[in-house]
Amino acid sequence: MKKPEEQFLDYLARKRLKNTSQRMTILKAFLRQKSHLSTEDFYLQLRKKHPGIGYATVHRTLKLFSECGIASERNFGDGQMRFEVNLGNEHHDHLVCTDCGRIIEFEDQQIEKLQRDIAHKHNFFIKDHRLELYGLCSDCHATGQQSVS
Amino acid sequence: MKKPEEQFLDYLARKRLKNTSQRMTILKAFLRQKSHLSTEDFYLQLRKKHPGIGYATVHRTLKLFSECGIASERNFGDGQMRFEVNLGNEHHDHLVCTDCGRIIEFEDQQIEKLQRDIAHKHNFFIKDHRLELYGLCSDCHATGQQSVS
DNA sequence: CACGATATTGAAAACGGTTTTCAACCTATA
């Protein structure tokens, strides 16, 4: 498994794209954050340290990350695109707290297996999948109190 | 289990909302279609027979369906909101063909069970979930040919 | 049945996030 930096540089070379300071800055910041930030949030975060980098560049660079395989686009249905670092090998899914926004990752080989079975039954070739459980995380339902808004 | 029409009328009464001809027209059209149409597509479809009904009304009425429980909002990550009729009782998930757009429904009690197990392990209270498998349906990968576009 | 309070409608505008445009500016290569 190649390191993300290499993977990105290789991709740039292969596509005859250029290695710019902005792209490197964004790459470093992206690898450092381990959360599931929306483009907007990531941009705001980045802007604190690097006010010169524009939103368009951030957006374009995140898409490059996705294209070269070091990131995945996620969409939790809140109208914002999110990018997450592709760490390992294993696919993982998400628990999304609808109260505080916390996102918990999990993986389950049994579920993955059942998904393959279903695809097979329908003669369907799976390219990707997503599984998200929406609800209240331990912090938000523990005490019985819920947001009243 | 109440019939969808009743369920909707009850909801209107309960909320002191009014029973208008547009709402009834949209309800009938919505129950007739069994697909997973986007608001846009549903509106275009409806407009053929009922040119007088505006997009805003369609949109607002579909949201009412969702609120009163006879419809569910779906989001397959293509930037369009989709509504589907809530037929029965059982939750179901989707196979989405990325080539022809076909959507196949399925349900699997084992997967549902595993999801509950995972939620329990994380002390997470599930309100909703979604599982989508993206790939090629039997028609689109059977012959080995893929869209070239 | 007619009235009047209030909800609803359709068109257009506003909105919010994403994507494109474009002129100025870099980067890589020779």
Added chain:
DNA sequence: TATAGGTTGAAAACCGTTTTCAATATCGTG
């Protein structure tokens, strides 16, 4: 270092969703 061609940031365009608003329809009441 010259140059061709990719990149940048700001602003505008875009696209689906949501709101606004004046005109209209509905429903409970007198």
